[in-house]
Amino acid sequence: xxxxxxxxxxxxxxxxxxxxxxxxxxxxxxxxxxxxxxxxxxxxxxxxxxxxxxxxxxxxxxxxxxxxxxxxxxxxxxxxxxxxxxxxxxxxxxxxxxxxxxxxxxxxxxxxxxxxxxxxxxxxxxxxxxxxxxxxxxxxxxxxxxxxxxxxxxxxxxxxxxxxxxxxxxxxxxxxxxxxxxxxxxxxxxxxxxxxxxxxxxxxxxxxxxxxxxxxxxxxxxxxxxxxxxxxxxxxxxxxxxxxxxxxxxxxxxxxxxxxxxxxxxxxxxxxxxxxxxxxx
Numbered sequence: 001x002x003x004x005x006x007x008x009x010x011x012x013x014x015x016x017x018x019x020x021x022x023x024x025x026x027x028x029x030x031x032x033x034x035x036x037x038x039x040x041x042x043x044x045x046x047x048x049x050x051x052x053x054x055x056x057x058x059x060x061x062x063x064x065x066x067x068x069x070x071x072x073x074x075x076x077x078x079x080x081x082x083x084x085x086x087x088x089x090x091x092x093x094x095x096x097x098x099x100x101x102x103x104x105x106x107x108x109x110x111x112x113x114x115x116x117x118x119x120x121x122x123x124x125x126x127x128x129x130x131x132x133x134x135x136x137x138x139x140x141x142x143x144x145x146x147x148x149x150x151x152x153x154x155x156x157x158x159x160x161x162x163x164x165x166x167x168x169x170x171x172x173x174x175x176x177x178x179x180x181x182x183x184x185x186x187x188x189x190x191x192x193x194x195x196x197x198x199x200x201x202x203x204x205x206x207x208x209x210x211x212x213x214x215x216x217x218x219x220x221x222x223x224x225x226x227x228x229x230x231x232x233x234x235x236x237x238x239x240x241x242x243x244x245x246x247x248x249x250x251x252x253x254x255x256x257x258x259x260x261x262x263x264x265x266x267x268x269x270x271x272x273x274x275x276x277x278x279x280x281x
Contacts, residue, residue, distance in 0.1 A: 048111050050076035053083040056104045058096035065103045065260070067092050068131035068168065070121050070159070071138035074176070075109035077245060079234030085242035090249035091135065091256065098253070099262055106131070114141045115152040118159035125166075133259050134168040135252065136160070137217070139175030139203060143195045152199060153206045160210040169259035169276075170212035173252055174200035177218035180225050208273045213255040219269035220251040 050073065056064065069075045069088040077086025084090075092103040106129075108121040115138050136159060142152040156172070163170050177200075179193025197218065204214040224247050225232045225240075232244040240248060254266040259276070266272065 050078040050107075050109070050111055051080055051083040051086055053077060053086045053089040054105050054107055056102050057089070057092040058102045061096060061100050061102040063101045065095060065099060065101050065133070066129075066131040067095060067103050067105050067256075068125075068134040068163075069105070069107040069109050070118060070134060070136045070163075071109045071173075072113040072141055073109075073111040073239055074140070074173075074248070075135065075137040076107060076111050077109075078111050079236070079239035079241055080245050081242045085245055087137075087240075087245045087249055087252075088135075090246050091252060094249055094253045095256060095260070098257055099260070109137075112141060113138060114145060114147055115139065115155040115159075116147075118155055119162070122159060122162050130166055131163070131168040133171060133256055134163045135171045135173065135256065136163075137173040139196065139199050140178065143175065143178060143192060143199060149199050149202050153202045156203055157206045157210055160207060160212045164211065170207070170210075171215060171252065171255045171259050172203060172207040172212055173215045173217050173248075174203045174207075175217070176200075177222050180222055180229075204271060208271055211273045211275050213259050213273065213276070214271040215252050215255045216269040216271070217248070217251070220267075221248050 067088070069091075073079075075087060077083075077088060080086040080089075084093075086107075088105050088107045088109075092105040095101075096103045106125075108124050110117060110121065113121070118136065118138060136156070138156065139152065160170050160172070175196045177193055178196040179190065200216065200218060204216065207214040225244065229237075232241060232247065233239070234241040234244070251269075254263070255270045255272075257263045258266050258270070258272060
C-alpha cells in the first residue's frame with residue numbers, strides 16, 4: 001500500500017499535526033472564553049469594595065497588638081455580611097482573646113489585587129507605622145490573569161522584606177486551590193487548580209526563605225469549602241461568606257500566634273521558617 005500511495009504517510013502525518021494544532025488553538029480559545037466569563041462574574045454581585053473594619057478590638061484588654069492585612073479580596077474580606085465578619089476583624093478578635101491584649105486592625109488589602117500591588121499597599125502606610133504582625137493573602141488574581149509564577153514570587157518576596165524592615169512578623173496565606181470554585185467550568189477549573197497549587201508551593205518556599213510563616217490555605221481550610229459550599233461561599237460563589245471568613249480566620253490563627261511568640265507549636269498545614277522573625281514585644 002505504501003508503494004501504490006507514495007507520500008501517504010507524510011500526508012497522514014501532516015493531517016495529524018494540523019489536527020493537533022487545531023485542537024491546541026481551539027483549546028486556547030475555549031480557555032480564553034471561559035476565563036473571560038469567569039472574570040466577568042467573580043465578585044460582581046458583591047461590588048468592588050470590601051467593608052471597612054479597621055478599629056481597635058477588645059479595648060478593655062489594653063496593651064495593643066498591631067495587626068496588618070495585605071493582599072487581595074480575601075484579605076480585604078469581600079463577601080462578609082458585616083465589618084465584624086471580615087477576615088481581618090475575625091482574626092483580630094481571635095488574637096485578642098488568645099493574648100488578652102487589644103488588637104488594632106489596619107487593612108490595606110484591595111479587591112482585585114495581584115502580587116504586584118503589594119508594594120503600593122505597603123507604601124500607602126505611614127512611614128512610622130510598625131505592625132507587630134502582617135498577614136498577606138494574595139495569588140488568586142495572579143493565576144486568573146496568568147502572571148508568571150517567578151514574577152508573583154519575586155513581588156511577594158519584596159513585600160516580605162519591606163514588612164520585616166518595618167519590624168513586622170509576616171504570615172503568608174498561600175494561594176487557595178481554585179479547583180474548589182465549582183462555578184468555573186472544566187477544563188479551566190482543572191488548569192486553575194494546578195496553577196494555583198504551583199503558585200502556593202512557590203509562595204511557601206519564598207516565605208520560609210525570608211523568615212516568614214506560611215499557611216497552606218488549601219490544606220487548612222480548603223476541605224470545608226469543598227464539603228460545605230453553600231455555607232462557606234458568599235452570594236457570588238467565589239468569595240467566602242461570613243462563615244467562610246470565620247473558618248479561615250480560625251485556620252490562620254495558629255501561625256499568627258506563633259509569629260507573635262505567644263505559642264510554639266502549630267498544626268498540619270502551618271509552616272515555620274528555620275530562622276523566624278522577631279516575636280511580639
